[in-house]
Amino acid sequence: MIALIRYCRGYVRISVRGYAPERFMNLCANRAIVLWELNGHDGFYTMCISLSDFFKIRDIVHKTKTRVAVLEKRGLPFFLQDVRHRKMFLLGVFLCSAFLILMSQFIWAMEFDGNQMITEEELKRYLEDEGIRYGTPRHFFSAETLEKGLREAFEEITWASVSLQGTKLVVKIQEDILPDTAQKQELSKFENGADLVASCSGTVVSILTRSGIPAVRPGDSVSRGDLLISGRIPVKNDDETVREYLSVVADGDVILETDYRVHLSCPYAYQYKNYTGREKSRKFLAIGSLRVLFPPIRKNFARQDIVTQQNRLCLFGQLDLPIFAGSQTLREYLPVDARYDTDSAKKILLDKFQKIIAALEEKGVQIIQKDVRIVEKADILTLEGSLKIQLQGGVWQALSISDTAKEQETAQN
Incomplete structure (x- = not known):
């Protein structure tokens, strides 16, 4: 803070030599004139003094019979004096300030x-x-x-x-990260009710109905799209005849057991990138969608990867401007033909298979049985997998207004 105040007020660096430079410094101290960055030997001293105090030392110099010379002029007053005659510089400062003020009024x-x-x-x-x-x-x-x-x-x-x-x-x-948030959002779409139908073919393991009329029982075989829980609830008269149908959103837990087939392949032949070590780098400046590269690269490599790094210009930690500065590095590579051995190809296939199993388990699918068979051919290795799984097998299907109207008419007749 003191250095900033001194810079704003301006100061000079002086040299003091002569008959009694030490007496000169003592008199300055007696008159509360601050000196700093004091250096010297053999009757020659250099020091800094504020611009205002510099004009107070004339009589001290006369009394001590010393000679004072100005070595450097520092601070804002001297800077302003230097740039006063540089009209283009002042214009540039003004335009830059106006640009920053203007850009700070927008979201970037x-x-x-x-x-x-x-x-x-x-x-x-x-x-x-x-x-x-x-x-x-x-x-x-x-x-x-x-x-x-x-x-x-x-x-x-x-x-x-x-x-x-x-x-x-x-x-x-x-x-709201409650588990049933997505379900509530989906249920809100069915204003006229919905059926719960099978999402895949399989065998019903268990069924728990919360709303609607169950249409299947455990042990039944169903195909994709078959009705599991009906969203049409009949309202009967005293004589057990249907007076009307109420439409609701069918809801329940229906566990289906089904087979899940997996087919994976891994060719023995493959290519990898062999980087030659040759690189070309260039800087760029981007303003919005306009990008200027320097120096321009006239000839690219035949095969190359481009690695780009960029940073947004942010002034004072607050003003994010649509100006990006960064660099591009072009790395040359040559494609090399290679072949997996049998063990490596098997490992790749098994890793992919494990990722599929992990993805199914993450979705709540329970795996009952796994059967994996690896077939080796001349140029490719294949994995044939069969999984017996149990999953929530119901999806909603909106009730059509026409079907509901027909049932209402049938019930009335």
């Missing part, structure tokens, strides 16, 4: 926090529908209105906060 970056089920692309698409995109004026929208709109547009969002940090729009949300 977006940051999302707290989203798990909702992707950033969905949030950006919603903001674009509301007229908010890169380059939108900062005061174009109301944060309170946008927060309310986010909660209404996405049922998963229970809390939203929108704020501006410089030129960056920060959207923080909190989602």
Whole structure:
């Protein structure tokens, strides 16, 4: 802080020599004149003194019979004096300041926090529908209105906060991550009721009905699309005749057992990239979609990978500008033909098979039995897998209004 104050006020670096330079420094101290960065020997000293104090030492110099010479001029007053006659420099400073002030009035970056089920692309698409995109004026929208709109547009969002940090729009949300959130959202689509039908062919292991009328029993074989739980509930008269049908969203747990086939292959012949070590690098400056490369590379490699690194220009940690600076590195490679041995090819196939099993288990599928067979041919190795699995086998199918109307008419007749 002291250094900044001295720079703003201006100071000079002087040399003092003569009959009694030590007496010169003592008199300066008696008159509260501050000297710093003091160096010297054999009657020759250098030191710094503020610009205002420099004009107070004339009588001290006369009394001590010393000679003072200015070695350097430092500080803002001297800088302004130097640039006063440089009109183009002052114009550049003015235009640069005006550019920064203008660019700071727009949104040039977006940051999302707290989203798990909702992707950033969905949030950006919603903001674009509301007229908010890169380059939108900062005061174009109301944060309170946008927060309310986010909660209404996405049922998963229970809390939203929108704020501006410089030129960056920060959207923080909190989602309802209860397991039945997605199910509630899907059920809300069926206003006229829905049936629960089989998602695949298999055998019914168990059925638990929460709403609707069950159409199958454990041990029954079903095909894809067959009715499992009906969403049409008959309302009967006293004589057991159907008076009308009520439409509900059928709901329940139907466990189906089915076979899941896996077919994987791994050719023995493959290619890999052998990097030669030859590289070409170039810097670039990007403003929006415009990218300027320097120096330009006139001739690329026949086969190459491009590695790009870039950073957004951010001033004072707050002003994110649509200006990117970075570098591109072109790495030459040659394709090399190679062959897997049998053990390596088997390992690749088994790793892929394990990934499929892990993905099924992550979805809640229970694997009852596994049967794997590896077949070796002249140029390819194949894996034939058969899994016996149990899964939730019901999906909703909306009731058609015409079918409901026909049933109502039949019941009345």
